[in-house]
Amino acid sequence: MTPKPTPLGLFISFEGIDGSGKSTQVARLADHLRARGHDVVLTREPGGSEGAEEIRALVLQGDPDRWSAETETLLFTAARRDHLERLITPALAQGKIVICDRFADSTRMYQGLSRGDLRATVDQLHELMIGVEPDLTILIDMDPTEGLKRAKGRQGHEERFEDFGTSLQEAMRAGFLKLSEEFSDRFRVIDGSQSIDQVAQDIAVATDLALEQRR
Template sequence: MLISFEGIDGCGKTTQARLLAEALRAQGREVVLTREPGGSPGAEEIRRLLVEGAGERWSPETECLLFTAARRDHLERTIRPALDRGATVITDRFADSTRVYQGAARGDLRAMVDRLHALTIGIEPDRSFVIDIDPATGLARGTARGGTEDRFERLGLGFQERLAQGFRALAAEYPDRVRLIDGRGTPDQVAARIRSAL
């Protein structure tokens, strides 16, 4: 299976991806835990271009192209080889993030995002979990992390609110694949909701 975790910045998806990977490994499964942008050497180089620097460093169109290039390398070098050998792949973000960030919140580019995805990626996760939390809470968490990977947090609360709306709309658009998970409570409580939905 290919499983993705999605949501606004600071929603807890990275923690939840790790907890699910640990739970599945405890059942004896081979699990590859990865992330986007990144997950392969070439994609990690592109990651630095995307998540560091000024919020308006790139246009939404350029971001879309860079994210898609990183995703293609990730698919070729990490995801497909793992799926081909029967592993479960859990990725912290995949195409749904591009659909929401560049396709809805940063610009009205959904048609471009979907066409690029069809041409260059061509697969969807078997299950996608959107961790849904209050945008102000997510922004506070993301800001508290510190570090240099804060480009999207710098775009402010209004941007995070548009992201949250976009992810909720995506869950309604793809009800067979996307599960909206209440992100309130302890990490273990959220993890239990995810395992139940899986």
């Protein structure tokens, strides 16, 4: 009897500046895929596993100058490694679709470019300790001022990066758009100024196409 092939999962990441609506669209995409019979795992970074969630509290709370960009890079990489080992890799091996709110591209931007000239260091650590890129990256692009206004309106407890202000968000937006050109094979840029429903529809179309191409 011929053994059945191991199912191939799909790894999707969402990126964008703070307040771009990623969390809302992650949930909308999960609903879309589940309605079509897919087994979906929702997760986030930093976080997604017990150890990574503990690191999340360290890096996203407190004074903006609490950590240097170098220390942040090490902390985020440690969290990502635990997340990869304990959740992402096992889920993909089972043929599930993993949707992650931020992944390595955020570290390339926040620590690699916008917080210091550390892009080469970030990439070296990523290659050494992670070695995985998403199959599809959804970049929700929007105006930095509007994004920061939305982010501040949430009044959450994880506002350390938001406290760096509009200048960081502007640098982040420009950096993400350049990154989408560098990794054009997996990035899909979505206009975040549209209605929530239209953004969700555009993301669903991009995801359905990615799934079709893997068949």
